[in-house]
Amino acid sequence: MENIEEQVAKVIEEAKEVEDSVSVHISKTISDEQTLRQRVLTLHSKIHSLRSSLYSLLPNNTTLVEKLDEDLERARCIVVDGDAATLLPAHAQGNFLRMFIGPINVRASRKDVQLKVKEEYNSYRDKTALLFLLFPALLLILRSWVWDGCLPAFPVQIYLAWLLFLYTGLALRENILRVNGSDIRPWWIYHHYCAMVMALVSLTCGIKGQPDCATKQRGVELFLQWAMMQGVAMLLQNRYQRQRLYTRIALGKAKRMDVVWGETAGVDGQLWLLCPMLFILQGFEAYVGILLLKTAFVGVVSEWQVIFCGVLLVLMAVGNFTNTVQTLMVKSRF
Amino acid sequence: MENIEEQVAKVIEEAKEVEDSVSVHISKTISDEQTLRQRVLTLHSKIHSLRSSLYSLLPNNTTLVEKLDEDLERARCIVVDGDAATLLPAHAQGNFLRMFIGPINVRASRKDVQLKVKEEYNSYRDKTALLFLLFPALLLILRSWVWDGCLPAFPVQIYLAWLLFLYTGLALRENILRVNGSDIRPWWIYHHYCAMVMALVSLTCGIKGQPDCATKQRGVELFLQWAMMQGVAMLLQNRYQRQRLYTRIALGKAKRMDVVWGETAGVDGQLWLLCPMLFILQGFEAYVGILLLKTAFVGVVSEWQVIFCGVLLVLMAVGNFTNTVQTLMVKSRF
Ligand SMILES: CC(C)(COP(=O)(O)OP(=O)(O)OC[C@H]1O[C@@H](n2cnc3c(N)ncnc32)[C@H](O)[C@@H]1OP(=O)(O)O)[C@@H](O)C(=O)NCCC(=O)NCCS
Numbered sequence: 213m214e215n216i217e218e219q220v221a222k223v224i225e226e227a228k229e230v231e232d233s234v235s236v237h238i239s240k241t242i243s244d245e246q247t248l249r250q251r252v253l254t255l256h257s258k259i260h261s262l263r264s265s266l267y268s269l270l271p272n273n274t275t276l277v278e279k280l281d282e283d284l285e286r287a288r289c290i291v292v293d294g295d296a297a298t299l300l301p302a303h304a305q306g307n308f309l310r311m312f313i314g315p316i317n318v319r320a321s322r323k324d325v326q327l328k329v330k331e332e333y334n335s336y337r338d339k340t341a342l343l344f345l346l347f348p349a350l351l352l353i354l355r356s357w358v359w360d361g362c363l364p365a366f367p368v369q370i371y372l373a374w375l376l377f378l379y380t381g382l383a384l385r386e387n388i389l390r391v392n393g394s395d396i397r398p399w400w401i402y403h404h405y406c407a408m409v410m411a412l413v414s415l416t417c418g419i420k421g422q423p424d425c426a427t428k429q430r431g432v433e434l435f436l437q438w439a440m441m442q443g444v445a446m447l448l449q450n451r452y453q454r455q456r457l458y459t460r461i462a463l464g465k466a467k468r469m470d471v472v473w474g475e476t477a478g479v480d481g482q483l484w485l486l487c488p489m490l491f492i493l494q495g496f497e498a499y500v501g502i503l504l505l506k507t508a509f510v511g512v513v514s515e516w517q518v519i520f521c522g523v524l525l526v527l528m529a530v531g532n533f534t535n536t537v538q539t540l541m542v543k544s545r546f
Numbered sequence: 547m548e549n550i551e552e553q554v555a556k557v558i559e560e561a562k563e564v565e566d567s568v569s570v571h572i573s574k575t576i577s578d579e580q581t582l583r584q585r586v587l588t589l590h591s592k593i594h595s596l597r598s599s600l601y602s603l604l605p606n607n608t609t610l611v612e613k614l615d616e617d618l619e620r621a622r623c624i625v626v627d628g629d630a631a632t633l634l635p636a637h638a639q640g641n642f643l644r645m646f647i648g649p650i651n652v653r654a655s656r657k658d659v660q661l662k663v664k665e666e667y668n669s670y671r672d673k674t675a676l677l678f679l680l681f682p683a684l685l686l687i688l689r690s691w692v693w694d695g696c697l698p699a700f701p702v703q704i705y706l707a708w709l710l711f712l713y714t715g716l717a718l719r720e721n722i723l724r725v726n727g728s729d730i731r732p733w734w735i736y737h738h739y740c741a742m743v744m745a746l747v748s749l750t751c752g753i754k755g756q757p758d759c760a761t762k763q764r765g766v767e768l769f770l771q772w773a774m775m776q777g778v779a780m781l782l783q784n785r786y787q788r789q790r791l792y793t794r795i796a797l798g799k800a801k802r803m804d805v806v807w808g809e810t811a812g813v814d815g816q817l818w819l820l821c822p823m824l825f826i827l828q829g830f831e832a833y834v835g836i837l838l839l840k841t842a843f844v845g846v847v848s849e850w851q852v853i854f855c856g857v858l859l860v861l862m863a864v865g866n867f868t869n870t871v872q873t874l875m876v877k878s879r880f
Pocket residue numbers: 330386389393394395396397400442445449453456483486490493494532533536539
C-alpha cells in the first residue's frame with residue numbers, strides 16, 4: 213500500500229518534471245532560433261549590399277568583379293537554398309488561406325520539407341493534368357457517340373464541381389508554397405481564384421437541352437475543347453517546371469558543396485518550346501470568351517452567367533498573356 | 547581591393563558557418579524532441595496503467611482509491627493540457643485535408659498555439675452563426691415585402707455559394723483541430739461534408755419562379771426557416787463551447803499549479819438547457835427533409851436534386867440525434 217502511494221506521488225513529480233523539460237525545450241528552441249535568424253538576416257543583407265557595391269568599388273576590373281559576383285551568388289545560394297532559408301522572412305499568409313484554414317502556421321521548418329511540398333504540388337498537378345485531358349475528352353466522345361449530340365446536365369455538373377474542387381485545392385496549395393518561400397507570381401494564384409468563381413457560376417447555369425441543342429451548347433463544347441488543350445499545356449508545363457525544380461535542387465547542392473555546375477541553360481531552352489503552346493492556348497481562351505459573349509448578345513441564350521463567364525475568360529486570357537510575357541522578359545534579361 | 551576580396555571570402559565562410567549552425571540546430575531540436583517524446587509517452591501509459599490497477603490493488607479502501615485516482619487525474623492533466631501534450635501522438639491528417647492542402651504539417655508545436663487555434667475556431671463560428679441567422683432572415687423578409695412572395699434565383703444562389711464556402715472552411719478547420727489534439731467526434735466533421743455536398747447540389751438546381759411560385763418554393767422557404775433556427779442553436783452552442791474551453795484552460799492551469807478547483811459542473815449544467823433546443827432543431831431538420839421528399843413524390847417538382855437533398859437532410863438529422871444522445875450518455879456516466 214505504501215508502495216502504491218509512493219508510486220503515485222512519484223508519477224506526479226515526474227509529470228511536473230517532464231512538463232517543465234518540454235517547456236524549457238520549447239523556449240530554448242525559440243530563443244536559439246531567434247539568434248540564428250538574426251545572423252541569417254544580417255548575412256543576407258550583407259551579401260546584397262556587397263554585391264550592389266562591387267561595380268562602384270572596382271570600376272576598371274571587370275574580370276574580378278565577375279569573379280566576386282559569382283562568389284557572392286554562391287554565398288547567396290548557400291543561404292537561400294539551405295536550411296537557413298527557413299529563417300528568412302517569407303510572404304505573409306494571405307487572406308485566402310486564413311479564410312479557409314484559419315491562422316494555423318503552414319510554414320515548414322526545414323528546407324527539405326519545403327522542397328517536398330513543392331514536389332508534391334508538382335505531382336498533384338501532373339495527376340490533375342491527365343484528368344484535365346481525359347474528363348472533357350470523355351464527355352465530348354460520349355456526346356457524339358452516345359448522347360446524340362446533346363450533353364445531359366448531370367455529367368457536366370459533376371465535371372464543373374470537380375473543377376471547383378480542383379481550383380480551390382490548387383489555390384490553397386499555391387498560397388502555401390508562397391508562404392514557404394516560392395516566388396510564384398500572384399497572378400497565377402488570382403487566375404485560380406477566377407477559375408473557381410467561373411466554375412461556381414457555371415454550376416448555377418442550367419445546361420440547356422433540346423430543341424436546338426447544338427446552338428445552345430456551343431459554348432459548353434468550346435469550353436470542353438479548350439479544357440482539353442489546357443490539359444496538354446499543363447502536362448508540358450509540369451514537365452518543364454519539375455525539371456526546373458530538380459535543376460535548382462541539384463544546383464543548390466552543387467553550389468553549397470563547391471562543385472562546378474555546367475549545364476543550367478538546358479531547362480530554360482525548353483521554355484521557348486513551351487511558350488508558343490501557351491500563347492496559342494491563351495488565344496483560344498480569349499476566343500471562347502468572345503464567342504460566349506457573342507451568343508449572349510445575339511440572343512441564343514440570355515443568362516447573366518454566360519456574359520459573366522465570357523468576360524472572365526477574356527480577362528484571364530489577357531492576364532495570362534501579359535504575365536507570361538513579363539516572365540519571359542525578366543528571364544531574357546539575365 | 548584586397549579588402550573587398552577578403553570581405554567576399556569572409557562572407558562565403560560565414561554563409562557556410564550559418565548554414566551549418568542552422569542544420570545542427572534543426573537536427574538537435576529533432577533529436578531532443580525525440581527523447582522528450584519517449585519520456586512523455588512512457589509517463590502517459592504509466593499513469594494509465596496505474597489508474598486502471600488501483601481498484602484491484604486496494605479493493606477495500608475506497609477513500610484512498612479515490613484520492614489516488616484524483617492525484618493521477620491531476621498528473622494526466624499536467625501531461626495532456628501542457629506543452630507536453632504536443633508530443634503525444636495525435637490523429638493523423640486525414641484525406642480531406644490532404645486533398646485540399648497537400649501533405650503540409652498543420653500541427654502546432656506549442657500548447658498555447660493549439661488553444662489559440664481552438665479559440666479562433668470558436669470566434670469564427672460565432673461570426674458565422676450571426677450570418678447564419680441574418681442571411682436567411684433577410685431573404686425571407688425581402689421575399690414577402692419586396693419580391694411579392696417569390697424568391698429570385700440570384701440571391702438564393704449567392705446564399706448557397708456562401709454556405710458551400712463556409713462548410714468547407716469549417717470542415718477544414720475541424721480537421722486541423724483534430725490533428726491538434728481535439729476529441730471532436732468524427733460525425734460532426736462528416737456532417738459538414740454532407741452539408742457541403744448539399745449546398746453544391748442545391749446550386750445546380752434551378753430556383754423555380756412563377757407561375758405557382760408558393761408551392762414550388764415551399765422547400766426553399768422551409769430550408770431558410772430551418773437555417774435561421776440553426777443560427778440560434780449555433781449561438782447557444784458556441785456560448786456553451788467557449789465557456790467549456792475557458793473552464794478547461796483554467797482547470798488545466800489550476801491542476802498544474804496545485805490549486806483546488808471548485809466549480810466545474812456549471813458548464814455541464816448548460817448542456818441540459820442546450821440539448822432540448824438541439825433536439826427540436828434536429829426534428830425540424832428531418833421534417834424539412836421529409837417535406838422535400840413529399841414534394842418530389844407528389845410531383846410538384848421532379849428533379850433528382852430535391853430527392854437527394856431530402857434524403858441527405860433526414861440522414862443528417864438522424865446522425866446528429868444519435869451523436870448528441872451518445873455524447874450525453876458518455877457525459878452522464880462520469
Ligand atoms: C511562363 C511559365 C512557363 C514560366 O514558368 P517559370 O519559368 O517557372 O516562371 P518563374 O521563373 O517566374 O517562376 C517563379 C516561381 O513561380 C512558379 N510558377 C510559375 N508559373 C506558375 C504557374 N502558372 N502556376 C504555378 N506556379 C508557377 C515556379 O514554379 C517558380 O516557383 P519557385 O520559386 O518555388 O521555384 C509559367 O508561368 C506558365 O506556364 N504560365 C502560363 C500559364 C498559362 O497561361 N496557362 C494557360 C491557361 S490555364
